[in-house]
Amino acid sequence: MSAAVREQTPPREDLTERVRWAIHDGLVLTRRNLLRYVRIPTLLVFSTVQPVMFVLLFRYVFGGAITALPPGARTYVNYLMPGIFVQTAIFGATQTGIGLAEDLASGIIDRFRSLPTARSAVLAGRTTADLFRNLFVVLLMTAVGYLVGFRFQEGAAFAALAIGVAVLVGFAFSWISATIGLAIREVESVQAASFVWIFPLTFASSAFVPIEGMPGWLQAFARNNPVTIWANTMRGFTLGEEFVRAIGENMGGLVLRSAVWIALILVVFVPLSIRIYRRT
Amino acid sequence: MIEVQGLRKSFGEVVAVDGIDLDVPEATVFGLLGPNGAGKTTTVRILTTLLRPDAGRATVAGLDVVRDAERLRHVIGLAGQTAAIDENLTGYENLEMVGRLYHLPKQVARTRAEEILERFQLTDAADRPARTYSGGMRRRLDLGASLVGRPRVLFLDEPTTGLDPRSRLELWDVIRELVRDGTTIMLTTQYLEEADRLADGIAVVDVGRVIARGTPDELKARVGGEVLALRVSDRSRVPAAAGAVLGLGPGGGKVDNNTGEITIPVGPDGPRLLTEAVRRLDAEGIEIADIALRRPTLDDVFLALTGHGAEEAPSGPPSARRRARRRAGRAA
Numbered sequence: 001m002s003a004a005v006r007e008q009t010p011p012r013e014d015l016t017e018r019v020r021w022a023i024h025d026g027l028v029l030t031r032r033n034l035l036r037y038v039r040i041p042t043l044l045v046f047s048t049v050q051p052v053m054f055v056l057l058f059r060y061v062f063g064g065a066i067t068a069l070p071p072g073a074r075t076y077v078n079y080l081m082p083g084i085f086v087q088t089a090i091f092g093a094t095q096t097g098i099g100l101a102e103d104l105a106s107g108i109i110d111r112f113r114s115l116p117t118a119r120s121a122v123l124a125g126r127t128t129a130d131l132f133r134n135l136f137v138v139l140l141m142t143a144v145g146y147l148v149g150f151r152f153q154e155g156a157a158f159a160a161l162a163i164g165v166a167v168l169v170g171f172a173f174s175w176i177s178a179t180i181g182l183a184i185r186e187v188e189s190v191q192a193a194s195f196v197w198i199f200p201l202t203f204a205s206s207a208f209v210p211i212e213g214m215p216g217w218l219q220a221f222a223r224n225n226p227v228t229i230w231a232n233t234m235r236g237f238t239l240g241e242e243f244v245r246a247i248g249e250n251m252g253g254l255v256l257r258s259a260v261w262i263a264l265i266l267v268v269f270v271p272l273s274i275r276i277y278r279r280t
Numbered sequence: 281m282i283e284v285q286g287l288r289k290s291f292g293e294v295v296a297v298d299g300i301d302l303d304v305p306e307a308t309v310f311g312l313l314g315p316n317g318a319g320k321t322t323t324v325r326i327l328t329t330l331l332r333p334d335a336g337r338a339t340v341a342g343l344d345v346v347r348d349a350e351r352l353r354h355v356i357g358l359a360g361q362t363a364a365i366d367e368n369l370t371g372y373e374n375l376e377m378v379g380r381l382y383h384l385p386k387q388v389a390r391t392r393a394e395e396i397l398e399r400f401q402l403t404d405a406a407d408r409p410a411r412t413y414s415g416g417m418r419r420r421l422d423l424g425a426s427l428v429g430r431p432r433v434l435f436l437d438e439p440t441t442g443l444d445p446r447s448r449l450e451l452w453d454v455i456r457e458l459v460r461d462g463t464t465i466m467l468t469t470q471y472l473e474e475a476d477r478l479a480d481g482i483a484v485v486d487v488g489r490v491i492a493r494g495t496p497d498e499l500k501a502r503v504g505g506e507v508l509a510l511r512v513s514d515r516s517r518v519p520a521a522a523g524a525v526l527g528l529g530p531g532g533g534k535v536d537n538n539t540g541e542i543t544i545p546v547g548p549d550g551p552r553l554l555t556e557a558v559r560r561l562d563a564e565g566i567e568i569a570d571i572a573l574r575r576p577t578l579d580d581v582f583l584a585l586t587g588h589g590a591e592e593a594p595s596g597p598p599s600a601r602r603r604a605r606r607r608a609g610r611a612a
Contacts, residue, residue: 012351013350024380028377028380028381029381032369035373039368039409106367107361107362108364108365110360110364111358111378112381113330114330114353114357114358115381115382116350116353116381117382121381
């Protein structure tokens with residue numbers, strides 16, 4: 001290592017180059033975060049145990065009691081699975097904030113921030129890796145669902161769309177979680193601060209049961225809860241038109257509202273989390 | 281290579297850096313010496329673009345740490361107090377990742393990773409996850425990661441804290457080698473000995489200010505050579521013992537009533553004054569538990585410079601100071 005080969009001060013980068021490097025850095029860090037699951041496979045096992053347990057418990061514990069299903073839902077397990085996908089994606093997204101809080105505590109974020117790495121890359125790498133993990137978990141749950149009677153009714157293309165909705169919801173919530181993780185910084189507190197609102201949000205929705213059985217005030221909330229909108233959109237893809245008509249919706253409207261909610265979350269929380277990251 | 285003027289940074293009402301000026305020439309080692317909470321880490325964090333200063337100006341390699349932060353990051357390296365490595369990646373993967381994040385071409389990042397593993401004797405452990413590494417190996421990997429970008433200016437925040445003596449000596453060798461090759465290094469340390477062995481220039485910092493600067497020899501001259509340290513067996517005789525020996529040295533001294541320890545800077549006259557101290561205490565009938573001449577420590581430098589020890593709060597309510605340290609610790 002001699003003085004002659006030491007790095008010289010680089011020129012300023014233009015926008016195209018910056019975008020190119022942001023993607024490059026994001027991918028380098030996505031790979032880093034995914035390698036964690038390769039090195040410690042038990043982590044992946046643990047992130048699938050709870051969702052699989054939810055499928056089995058809801059299917060067999062509540063399945064028999066919940067009979068008032070909208071027409072087109074066929075069986076409870078067919079009604080349940082899209083809801084479970086959304087719930088799993090949202091719960092899984094809390095890992096984003098926990099992972100970032102761990103990285104902050106270990107000091108590795110300081111290293112990343114002292115490097116010429118794009119400011120978005122640490123967060124993008126984390127949320128993208130979590131997207132892949134979420135995709136894996138949802139696919140595994142689909143397999144478990146198939147074992148206990150769930151079927152996609154509308155073919156492979158719509159099945160893929162349904163799974164796509166769940167994964168995108170998870171991605172959007174990863175950015176909320178990133179914001180919480182960076183703002184709170186302590187692993188246990190991040191965990192607590194996430195579940196305190198995620199539980200009511202996912203349960204006071206149509207994710208597990210039709211909202212018609214809830215008291216009026218709760219119905220008002222549940223009807224407008226984005227979790228309900230996402231779950232019903234996915235049901236449109238897995239159960240078909242009959243179900244959508246039965247709950248008084250139309251497919252185009254559901255898809256649009258789903259997309260708007262996801263976009264809204266991203267528009268608010270991507271810049272917000274990057275801002276907090278810069279200041280951390 | 282590093283120029284700092286009037287640097288200030290507060291966290292809430294606690295002032296961490298309170299008007300620091302520094303000027304570090306190229307290819308030298310500069311030591312920031314001071315106790316915990318003195319503002320060393322905050323200064324390093326500002327110079328490595330991790331924190332924005334509230335006031336003042338700092339340039340590193342001719343680049344402003346705020347305005348030119350992005351370009352500056354290409355030419356600096358940082359190894360902080362904790363080993364900032366990914367436990368789940370192998371040593372090789374850690375280094376390669378850092379290389380890619382420095383925007384080195386893939387092949388270059390790989391070659392450098394291998395070179396660094398070799399240099400830090402980690403080649404045998406290259407393909408093991410870092411979580412299986414010993415403390416010393418982690419520290420070496422962390423330092424290696426800070427060198428992947430071949431930085432022109434390297435910042436080392438307490439690089440030898442927690443290292444065993446052998447690893448510490450090895451690290452000192454690496455630092456000397458880097459400087460020989462033209463790297464400029466700023467390191468923070470709590471150990472006078474470390475600054476003494478490595479640094480060409482030292483700034484002693486306390487509560488956010490530079491209280492002394494110079495070469496190691498200049499600073500040691502201010503302490504006045506060696507220090508006589510003695511401990512009295514019977515605590516109740518401490519005041520009497522202090523009265524007997526404090527006047528011995530060229531000036532000053534410190535009495536710790538809790539431990540019964542008395543320290544006196546003795547200048548070049550150590551052996552003679554030691555004998556004299558023993559004689560005087562014997563005459564008073566005071567029993568000595570321990571007495572020795574030793575090299576001056578940071579505490580002694582502080583004593584000589586400020587009249588208080590490095591760990592004592594010189595001013596302000598203790599709670600505010602504790603908070604300042606906690607903030608500094610968290611910022612680290």
